Amino acid sequence: MQDYFGYELIYVPPTGSSIYTKPFSYISQWIKTLEHIKRSDPDVVWIQTPPTFLPHILLSYRFYSRRKFRIVFDCHNSTFYEPWVRIPGLSWALRRGDAVLVHNSEIARTTRHIGLGDERLVLLETRPAQVNLLESANHSSREVLVPCSFKSDEPVEAIIDAAKLSPDITYILTGNYRRYSQAWRFEEGLPPNLKLTSYISTAEFNRLLSTCSVVLGLTTREGVQLSVANEAVGAGKPMVLSDTKILRDLFGEAALFCNNTGVSIAQALQEALSARSLLANRSVQLRSVREVRWTAQANALKLSLDVLDRKSKEC
Structure with a gap:
């Protein structure tokens, strides 16, 4: 903007x-x-x-x-x-x-x-992230990027359960996990395929976004559009998202949707990894559609502000 x-x-x-x-x-x-x-x-x-x-x-x-x-x-x-x-x-x-x-x-x-x-x-609408991918994902990779803020609307326990149910997938959680109400769970007993990065630089985040196979974005709250989903679209990445009305409206066929349970998350990720090429292509197509729509909306806002500016100068 x-x-x-x-x-x-x-x-x-x-x-x-x-x-x-x-x-x-x-x-x-x-x-x-x-x-x-x-x-x-x-x-x-x-x-x-x-x-x-x-x-x-x-x-x-x-x-x-x-x-x-x-x-x-x-x-x-x-x-x-x-x-x-x-x-x-x-x-x-x-x-x-x-x-x-x-x-x-x-x-x-x-x-x-x-x-x-x-x-x-x-x-x-939120514009697809303007992401410059400097690396690409290995086709045999099974890394899932899970950007987290560790706020109350994120089903962190379900992510842990999903990691336990799918030991062949590596889950990479970004963000400060010490903000989580159950932070003690992260000190011991986590499955070995769940990696914590804590806070990382923008450059490091973009590297992980570039090299991951799938992006996972979860929320328990309707109306949350998930910044990570826009980042995934900007990067042309496959997505697995929580099954909410607004996320289906915004991301449609470019994502797979899951309930916020470990079983549902693990199953959707397995499906996304199997269909990663198809989902990546859909994400790229959605990026083009969303760019056109955002530009039209931004143009309308800019025009209305210009009209207000002319009126204020006339006064």
Whole structure:
């Protein structure tokens, strides 16, 4: 999105992660964000949510500073789930932005439950990852890449069970497993075919993505579109995904789908490994279709922002 729309990307990191320091970290981030907006004096400000109180702060600053910059709220799916959806005035704040971006049709339907109409809502699906593959997978390889955040919607126990049921497959789990509520399970007793990488660099992740045979993406929550699935499509890789409505809508015949149980996961992976060439071709085809669709959606958003810009200059 940054390359296409040409905005300057600013990341304001937290200053603390514990429950006691987080409120002070948020305040520090608010101040730094507003200071940057004041210095740069932009025509358009893109803000990613959550946190869902950031729209309130930005709208208040625009009102009291008398600046006329437009606001685009780029809403991550979790904006519309607890706890963030419970922030008072969320719907009020979003309705006062110039555009509200959501990234799949399921979330677009969810926004109506909080009273957000269609006049500012923009569906901009996640673009397939722009991946440069420097290596290729060995045709005899049976490595499965499993990118994890170890959050509550990921059925980690089922992945462990699947690894035990399929000792001929190597499971490579990325991410910080110490965040997992059952982290003690990773210290001992894991099957030898389940490998943990912890945090890795982007270059190392892309190498694993290049050389793996199948990408496995799992969630227990509807409406989650899985970044890993877009990365797999961008890399033209076979996929096994959780059987949810939104994932079927987005990835269709380019993936095999499973229930979040060890037996179902192991069985789907065996099938994907057997059909890896066919699934890889379908993933490449889907990448082309999704690129065309994303470009059309992005063009429509760009046009609407240009129209708003002309109107503001006329005023």
